[in-house]
Amino acid sequence: MSIERKDEHDHGEWLREKELTPIETTFLTTLIWMDKRFRIVDYLEILETLYYRVNLQMPKSHTEQYGLDNKFWYWYPLYALGSFSTIAYVVAAVSGALLGFYYSPSTAGDPTAAYNQLAYIMVDLNFGFMLRSIHRWAAQVMVAAVFLHMLRVYFTGAYKEPREVNWILGIILISLTMVFGYTGYLLPWDQLAFWAGQIGVEMSLSVPLIGEWVAQLLFGGFSLSQATLQRMYILHVFLLPFVVTTLIAVHIGIVWMQGIAEPH
Numbered sequence: 001m002s003i004e005r006k007d008e009h010d011h012g013e014w015l016r017e018k019e020l021t022p023i024e025t026t027f028l029t030t031l032i033w034m035d036k037r038f039r040i041v042d043y044l045e046i047l048e049t050l051y052y053r054v055n056l057q058m059p060k061s062h063t064e065q066y067g068l069d070n071k072f073w074y075w076y077p078l079y080a081l082g083s084f085s086t087i088a089y090v091v092a093a094v095s096g097a098l099l100g101f102y103y104s105p106s107t108a109g110d111p112t113a114a115y116n117q118l119a120y121i122m123v124d125l126n127f128g129f130m131l132r133s134i135h136r137w138a139a140q141v142m143v144a145a146v147f148l149h150m151l152r153v154y155f156t157g158a159y160k161e162p163r164e165v166n167w168i169l170g171i172i173l174i175s176l177t178m179v180f181g182y183t184g185y186l187l188p189w190d191q192l193a194f195w196a197g198q199i200g201v202e203m204s205l206s207v208p209l210i211g212e213w214v215a216q217l218l219f220g221g222f223s224l225s226q227a228t229l230q231r232m233y234i235l236h237v238f239l240l241p242f243v244v245t246t247l248i249a250v251h252i253g254i255v256w257m258q259g260i261a262e263p264h
């Protein structure tokens with residue numbers, strides 16, 4: 001891609017001469033507008049050069065090597081599972097952000113403020129029941145999709161060289177997906193949450209040598225308290241979203257650079 005830098009007037013004329021469709025004109029006008037201010041074309045060129053450098057070093061895919069491009073892979077739909085995980089994550093993030101307007105991680109009162117907020121969302125808030133259901137469903141669909149995506153990567157041999165890094169990133173992602181689920185499960189601070197939290201404390205305490213330290217760190221003590229809920233909340237709505245979003249971006253960036261693997 002190489003776009004000559006001209007002044008504004010030149011670009012207008014150049015665009016008109018080309019007889020472009022409205023979509024093309026909008027795209028190019030936006031690109032030129034951005035480039036004038038942020039010189040993004042330079043960066044795009046650097047990215048493109050990088051892309052070709054990396055791609056040239058990739059081994060040939062099976063399709064290229066054996067001329068199989070006209071063969072139908074019957075497992076193709078399963079290649080959508082990664083995207084399906086991403087979509088579920090986005091839905092959970094958006095619905096979670098909206099729920100955040102109504103939730104507060106407080107154990108004050110009996111029933112606690114956190115539980116009362118949940119009751120408010122479920123009973124009084126317009127579309128609150130729907131919002132919470134969307135969030136919970138998205139979370140559960142994500143766990144299932146990520147797991148199935150992992151199976152598809154395993155059974156098509158897509159974890160092999162040169163994709164080991166993405167496999168390891170994937171292991172981190174599936175683990176963090178479960179931490180997301182666990183921390184979220186505790187937020188309603190109902191009976192299910194409380195006893196799931198208790199199990200978490202006991203499991204931490206059972207870690208040899210550093211058990212007590214782990215329980216302190218993760219749960220803020222050996223029994224459940226305000227400190228526990230606050231930790232789960234910050235993990236769930238602040239730390240994990242940043243980390244998981246970044247890792248998913250890197251994961252998909254690597255797929256983009258390496259190209260999708262065909263079955264081995």
Ligand code: HEM
Pocket residue numbers: 078079080081082083085086089146147149150153158159163166167168169170171173174177248251252255259260261262
């Ligand atoms: C938050 C969780 C995850 C998201 C959002 C995600 C997303 C994606 C997407 C969109 C792709 C493109 C290909 C496809 O969709 O099949 C992909 C490929 C890949 N994923 Fe994931 N993934 C996740 C978890 C995992 C896990 C748990 C593993 C394995 C432990 C894994 C390993 C891989 C590998 C090796 C590829 C390259 C596959 C190929 O080139 O054919 N991912 N991922």
